[in-house]
Amino acid sequence: MNQEHSVKQYRSSRQRERLLALLRSTNTHPTASWLYDRLKTEFPNLSLGTVYRNLSILIEQGLVKKIDAGSTFDRFEAKTTPHDHLICKKCGKIIDFEQRFFPEINDEISRSVDFYIESHRIDFFGTCSDCRTIQ
Amino acid sequence: MNQEHSVKQYRSSRQRERLLALLRSTNTHPTASWLYDRLKTEFPNLSLGTVYRNLSILIEQGLVKKIDAGSTFDRFEAKTTPHDHLICKKCGKIIDFEQRFFPEINDEISRSVDFYIESHRIDFFGTCSDCRTIQ
DNA sequence: GTCCGTGCAAAAGCTTTGCAGCCTT
DNA sequence: AAGGCTGCAAAGCTTTTGCACGGAC
Numbered sequence: 529m530n531q532e533h534s535v536k537q538y539r540s541s542r543q544r545e546r547l548l549a550l551l552r553s554t555n556t557h558p559t560a561s562w563l564y565d566r567l568k569t570e571f572p573n574l575s576l577g578t579v580y581r582n583l584s585i586l587i588e589q590g591l592v593k594k595i596d597a598g599s600t601f602d603r604f605e606a607k608t609t610p611h612d613h614l615i616c617k618k619c620g621k622i623i624d625f626e627q628r629f630f631p632e633i634n635d636e637i638s639r640s641v642d643f644y645i646e647s648h649r650i651d652f653f654g655t656c657s658d659c660r661t662i663q
Numbered sequence: 664m665n666q667e668h669s670v671k672q673y674r675s676s677r678q679r680e681r682l683l684a685l686l687r688s689t690n691t692h693p694t695a696s697w698l699y700d701r702l703k704t705e706f707p708n709l710s711l712g713t714v715y716r717n718l719s720i721l722i723e724q725g726l727v728k729k730i731d732a733g734s735t736f737d738r739f740e741a742k743t744t745p746h747d748h749l750i751c752k753k754c755g756k757i758i759d760f761e762q763r764f765f766p767e768i769n770d771e772i773s774r775s776v777d778f779y780i781e782s783h784r785i786d787f788f789g790t791c792s793d794c795r796t797i798q
Numbered sequence: 799g800t801c802c803g804t805g806c807a808a809a810a811g812c813t814t815t816g817c818a819g820c821c822t823t
Numbered sequence: 824a825a826g827g828c829t830g831c832a833a834a835g836c837t838t839t840t841g842c843a844c845g846g847a848c
Contacts, residue, residue, distance in 0.1 A: 529802080538828090540822070541829080545776060573829085574830080581828080600838080601812060601813090602813090641749065643749045644790045649788075651783060651784050652776055654773070654781045655781075656778055674801090676802090679803085695838080708804045710804070710806065712807090714841080715837090715838060735812090750802075800848085802845105802847075803847085805842105805843095805845100808841085810837105811839090812837090812838105813834070813836085816833085816834090817833105820828080822828085823824105
């Protein structure tokens with residue numbers, strides 16, 4: 529057993545299965561509360577605590593990522609392929625942006641500074657097309 | 664008067680002056696609470712609300728930026744020159760990283776997608792040298 | 799004299815956690 | 824049968840806000 533990276537064993541649960549499925553079915557980068565509301569129709573007694581606990585397990589398993597979009601609340605995504613985000617400062621919408629710059633950037637910088645880099649995030653802030661047309 | 668970007672007038676206050684000076688004197692990317700504790704020696708009756716209110720004014724004035732480092736609390740910096748961040752996942756330390764990739768990246772992408780980009784952030788996550796030696 | 803900034807305290811908002819019972823293994 | 828997972832509720836933490844007073848202009 530590797531003490532540092534011992535992988536915790538989890539039992540399966542319908543709530544967590546459906547939570548992951550729900551996250552995978554959308555590209556809207558939901559909040560915990562949105563996920564809760566949606567799942568509530570399927571699990572009438574669902575609690576928000578369960579949503580948070582399962583999100584945290586899925587994150588630990590690497591199946592879900594937390595997105596810091598500068599709001600007071602977190603957003604989540606189940607997309608595993610590397611991509612960047614366009615974040616609208618007016619409506620908060622997050623759009624995935626496939627074109628990824630510098631896929632090799634992590635190693636490159638790790639070599640140049642005394643810091644071991646595992647990952648990076650690139651977020652662009654501005655105004656989405658919807659918010660520009662409304663103006 | 665430009666309605667969209669009308670600049671609000673603020674009176675000066677010693678608390679805000681000293682807050683900005685404190686932020687400018689450090690490269691540690693402090694939390695609101697750290698700033699509060701430090702300023703408290705100078706203003707014994709200082710309140711945390713005042714710190715938050717002034718931080719928000721300084722941010723509006725473009726003198727301070729909020730940093731989302733993936734914690735439950737925000738960090739702040741008064742550095743105005745463009746730079747990226749190295750964020751240690753173990754101790755939470757944030758290190759400024761001068762080498763900036765793609766200074767022209769905003770315009771470049773704005774032209775390729777239907778999204779007007781004003782700014783971007785690039786954050787690298789990993790382990791700092793201190794945390795690696797301790798291991 | 800105005801009215802913005804402050805201190806104080808309470809509230810707000812998102813997230814975490816303790817506990818008893820249920821479900822997976 | 825053991826122990827993780829759930830629902831419920833309470834607590835936790837950071838940040839925001841209402842109010843009356845004091846200070847900037």
